[in-house]
Amino acid sequence: xxxxxxGFGEKADSTGNEFxxxxxGKEEYGIDILKVQEIRGYEAVTRIAxxxxxxxxxxxxxxxxxxxxxxxxxxxxxxxxxxxxTVVIILNISGRVVGMVVDxxxxxxxxxxxxxxxxxxxGTTFDSDYLIGLGxxxxxxxxxxxxxxxxxxADMGLIEKLAA
Amino acid sequence: MTIDMSQFFQVFFDEAxxxxxxxxxxxxxxxxxxxxxxxxxAIFRAAHSIKGGSATFGLTxxxxxxxxxxxxxxxxxxGQMALTSQHVDAFLAAKDILKSMLxxxxxxxxxxxxxxADVRMLLQSLSEGAGKKAAASQTPAGSxxxxxxxxxxxxxxERELEALQQELGLLGTIEKTEAEEGRCVFILDxxxxxxxxxxxxxxxxxxxxxxxSQAVAARSKEEEQGYGFFAPFVPQDATDEERGYGFFAPFVPVNATDKERGYGFFxxxxxxxxxxxxxxxxxxAAHGDxxxxxxxxxxxxxxxxxxxxxxxPVHESSSIRVGxxxxxxxxxxxxxxxxxxxxxxxxxxxLDPMLHEHLLNxxxxxxxxxxxxxxxxxxxxxxxxxxxxxxFPRMVRDLAAKLNKRVEFVTHGAATELDKGLIERIxxxxxxxxxxxxxxxxxxxxxxxxxxxxxxxxxxxxxxHQGGNIIIEVTxxxxxxxxxxxxxxxxxxxxxxxxNLSDSDVWQLIFEPGFSTAEQVTDVSGRGVGMDVVKRNIxxxxxxxxxxxxxxxxxxxxxxxxxxxxxxxxxxxxxxHEIYILPLGYVVExxxxxxxxxxxxxxxxxVIKVRGEYLPLLPLYxxxxxxxxxxxxxxxxxxxxxxxGKKAALFVDDLIGQQQIVVKNLESNYRKVAGISGATIxxxxxxxxIIDVAALxxxxxxxxxxxxxx
Numbered sequence: 013x014x015x016x017x018x019g020f021g022e023k024a025d026s027t028g029n030e031f032x033x034x035x036x037g038k039e040e041y042g043i044d045i046l047k048v049q050e051i052r053g054y055e056a057v058t059r060i061a062x063x064x065x066x067x068x069x070x071x072x073x074x075x076x077x078x079x080x081x082x083x084x085x086x087x088x089x090x091x092x093x094x095x096x097x098t099v100v101i102i103l104n105i106s107g108r109v110v111g112m113v114v115d116x117x118x119x120x121x122x123x124x125x126x127x128x129x130x131x132x133x134x135g136t137t138f139d140s141d142y143l144i145g146l147g148x149x150x151x152x153x154x155x156x157x158x159x160x161x162x163x164x165x166a167d168m169g170l171i172e173k174l175a176a
Numbered sequence: 177m178t179i180d181m182s183q184f185f186q187v188f189f190d191e192a193x194x195x196x197x198x199x200x201x202x203x204x205x206x207x208x209x210x211x212x213x214x215x216x217x218a219i220f221r222a223a224h225s226i227k228g229g230s231a232t233f234g235l236t237x238x239x240x241x242x243x244x245x246x247x248x249x250x251x252x253x254x255g256q257m258a259l260t261s262q263h264v265d266a267f268l269a270a271k272d273i274l275k276s277m278l279x280x281x282x283x284x285x286x287x288x289x290x291x292x293a294d295v296r297m298l299l300q301s302l303s304e305g306a307g308k309k310a311a312a313s314q315t316p317a318g319s320x321x322x323x324x325x326x327x328x329x330x331x332x333x334e335r336e337l338e339a340l341q342q343e344l345g346l347l348g349t350i351e352k353t354e355a356e357e358g359r360c361v362f363i364l365d366x367x368x369x370x371x372x373x374x375x376x377x378x379x380x381x382x383x384x385x386x387x388x389s390q391a392v393a394a395r396s397k398e399e400e401q402g403y404g405f406f407a408p409f410v411p412q413d414a415t416d417e418e419r420g421y422g423f424f425a426p427f428v429p430v431n432a433t434d435k436e437r438g439y440g441f442f443x444x445x446x447x448x449x450x451x452x453x454x455x456x457x458x459x460x461a462a463h464g465d466x467x468x469x470x471x472x473x474x475x476x477x478x479x480x481x482x483x484x485x486x487x488x489p490v491h492e493s494s495s496i497r498v499g500x501x502x503x504x505x506x507x508x509x510x511x512x513x514x515x516x517x518x519x520x521x522x523x524x525x526x527l528d529p530m531l532h533e534h535l536l537n538x539x540x541x542x543x544x545x546x547x548x549x550x551x552x553x554x555x556x557x558x559x560x561x562x563x564x565x566x567x568f569p570r571m572v573r574d575l576a577a578k579l580n581k582r583v584e585f586v587t588h589g590a591a592t593e594l595d596k597g598l599i600e601r602i603x604x605x606x607x608x609x610x611x612x613x614x615x616x617x618x619x620x621x622x623x624x625x626x627x628x629x630x631x632x633x634x635x636x637x638x639x640x641h642q643g644g645n646i647i648i649e650v651t652x653x654x655x656x657x658x659x660x661x662x663x664x665x666x667x668x669x670x671x672x673x674x675x676n677l678s679d680s681d682v683w684q685l686i687f688e689p690g691f692s693t694a695e696q697v698t699d700v701s702g703r704g705v706g707m708d709v710v711k712r713n714i715x716x717x718x719x720x721x722x723x724x725x726x727x728x729x730x731x732x733x734x735x736x737x738x739x740x741x742x743x744x745x746x747x748x749x750x751x752x753h754e755i756y757i758l759p760l761g762y763v764v765e766x767x768x769x770x771x772x773x774x775x776x777x778x779x780x781x782x783v784i785k786v787r788g789e790y791l792p793l794l795p796l797y798x799x800x801x802x803x804x805x806x807x808x809x810x811x812x813x814x815x816x817x818x819x820x821g822k823k824a825a826l827f828v829d830d831l832i833g834q835q836q837i838v839v840k841n842l843e844s845n846y847r848k849v850a851g852i853s854g855a856t857i858x859x860x861x862x863x864x865x866i867i868d869v870a871a872l873x874x875x876x877x878x879x880x881x882x883x884x885x886x
């Protein structure tokens with residue numbers, strides 16, 4: 013009976029979902045708004061030695077140590093610049109808090125299930141495993157990312173896998 | 177619509193476990209010959225609340241056992257039965273069974289149903305008064321196991337008396353004597369206990385109308401049992417008081433449970449007994465509140481107990497149960513507040529004190545309040561060491577019995593407080609040390625007497641604060657460690673030891689993996705696993721272990737732990753633009769090495785010579801790939817670190833200072849990082865990483881091996 017509010021597992025959620033739209037380079041992406049805790053500017057990070065280059069380091073978010081991931085480096089989209097306009101989306105993913113650096117955040121978009129088309133079998137930067145589909149809104153096309161799955165994936169190396 | 181019961185289950189399990197622990201503690205401390213009413217009541221209450229809880233949650237198996245336990249406890253607490261050590265043993269067994277049943281419900285652990293049934297039987301037989309038969313050794317003492325009983329019976333038909341005489345005759349030799357008022361008294365010589373007589377008589381006579389006394393001795397016990405003796409014909413030897421109480425219903429026997437229940441006690445007709453007493457009863461009834469008839473029958477003594485019992489809840493409500501994550505959140509928020517406050521203080525420090533006097537006063541007030549708040553919030557996580565200590569008396573008692581040793585267990589400083597996280601982790605190492613002390617340390621009584629000591633050994637557990645540390649000591653007055661045997665064993669195992677090692681170095685050998693000097697492996701200890709684990713666990717908690725021992729006089733194992741893992745003294749160091757924290761506990765000294773003291777070893781690494789000792793040099797800038805200001809050790813600084821007997825020199829650019837830091841977990845949102853044990857927030861709101869010194873020193877040899885740090 014307990015359907016997750018995000019409803020990603022079951023794509024046919026009649027009410028439609030809200031997505032936060034952001035850009036990486038020239039591409040526009042969308043993630044489930046409910047995964048977003050807050051949006052902040054980029055601030056100085058503390059580098060973690062010997063970590064992959066897309067992990068910028070950690071910051072202090074009101075007493076919590078939060079790792080910061082730069083999506084532009086991870087997926088080689090756009091030029092990683094850090095200025096007062098650089099945006100960090102703070103995500104809350106199954107109890108873990110992660111910051112994600114993107115080029116800019118545009119708006120929150122409500123998409124009905126009909127507006128979400130399955131992603132074609134072609135090379136996108138994101139492995140199609142992490143895609144929910146493509147959202148269409150007038151002339152815009154949003155690449156909808158299952159951010160939960162992506163962030164907890166082994167690719168990101170954010171979460172230590174259990175010794176198995 | 178079902179309610180999620182699991183959260184309530186959790187609370188019940190927690191409370192039940194606490195109740196059982198409390199019960200065990202009280203049982204171990206109870207004075208069997210003269211139990212304190214308050215203790216008995218407390219034990220009863222613990223059993224009672226477990227029973228209530230388990231019934232609520234439908235855990236009927238637990239309810240059943242606790243019910244039997246509770247009834248038996250009730251009889252004892254009412255004074256109907258004297259507490260014996262047999263009872264205590266049975267209660268402890270019941271506690272164990274209940275614990276295992278709780279675990280069964282909670283974690284699905286297997287429950288030994290046979291043991292459950294056994295305990296149940298034991299409790300039942302005890303509460304029926306047949307317990308003495310179960311344990312033959314408990315038969316009332318009489319010469320050669322024979323005792324003479326005086327059995328007083330109420331008025332019975334002649335035929336019944338004869339049948340009874342015959343039955344009782346089977347137990348031994350019986351004599352019949354006629355007492356006054358037509359009552360009959362049997363004198364029975366038998367090897368059986370009074371309970372058997374009770375059993376036989378109970379076919380014909382209500383147990384409470386029966387008075388069995390041991391003609392030879394055991395009078396006092398009889399009296400204890402006998403109070404509330406409401407038999408119609410008070411025997412000759414009963415005291416006036418006994419006769420006086422609640423003597424209203426000659427043929428309605430009243431036992432203790434009836435007293436509790438009480439209701440329906442006031443039969444409207446006054447029986448033909450003593451008229452004066454009947455009148456007295458009526459009077460009392462008139463005076464008394466009719467809603468509370470028990471008050472009449474309950475003796476003054478019992479009334480007193482009741483009053484005490486009512487006071488109790490006040491104590492119980494003095495603590496609340498809070499989820500640990502709420503406390504952690506609170507600590508986090510306060511940590512944040514402290515940092516914010518530090519920022520404000522920094523900003524206002526530059527202001528003109530004359531112009532901004534009021535503001536500055538307010539800021540200093542804020543500083544004080546923040547510090548107080550931080551202190552009291554931190555103390556929420558602190559728990560008394562009693563939490564740990566209280567689980568040992570039972571273990572000591574059982575182990576000593578198993579090993580045929582006599583051990584007196586003493587604790588000191590049970591109120592000393594320690595962080596909850598540490599408390600939970602110290603239990604296992606301490607358990608091991610206590611077991612070791614009893615098994616290897618304390619000698620058997622004969623050996624002790626031969627050595628001119630008391631036949632019982634003393635094992636003491638103590639805890640005390642010493643600066644920022646807590647010192648926990650396990651002390652026994654046993655035989656002490658055997659230096660020769662340890663050295664011999666070490667040589668046998670091929671360790672490079674010399675005979676002129678200092679005692680403390682010799683003692684440290686027992687922490688080597690696989691090291692055991694026990695002559696024989698018992699099921700308690702002696703397999704040589706454990707001490708190394710004990711040491712490793714304590715080191716992992718940021719503590720240290722030390723042994724003091726003197727042959728023939730005993731051994732003290734002393735554990736020193738930081739008070740909390742959440743705050744530590746750190747030294748901040750700088751490499752390039754990056755700041756790291758070194759836990760101060762590992763720092764020995766820092767110095768600027770002279771060029772000639774730095775030597776290279778086959779181009780692989782460097783060592784530095786510090787007072788005649790060559791220490792490996794750990795270039796932090798290389799390990800962490802930092803662009804450092806200096807690459808030549810003689811320009812920067814080295815910090816000498818020591819952990820687990822290993823020393824190394826860490827090469828850094830600069831020392832910044834020493835400060836208390838709040839340790840934050842890096843893994844809660846990220847993963848484990850090699851060489852880093854956590855993070856902290858600096859006064860400017862930035863993050864600094866804490867260096868995992870122990871890991872760094874362990875891996876000195878594999879410095880070039882990239883995998884260690886990737």
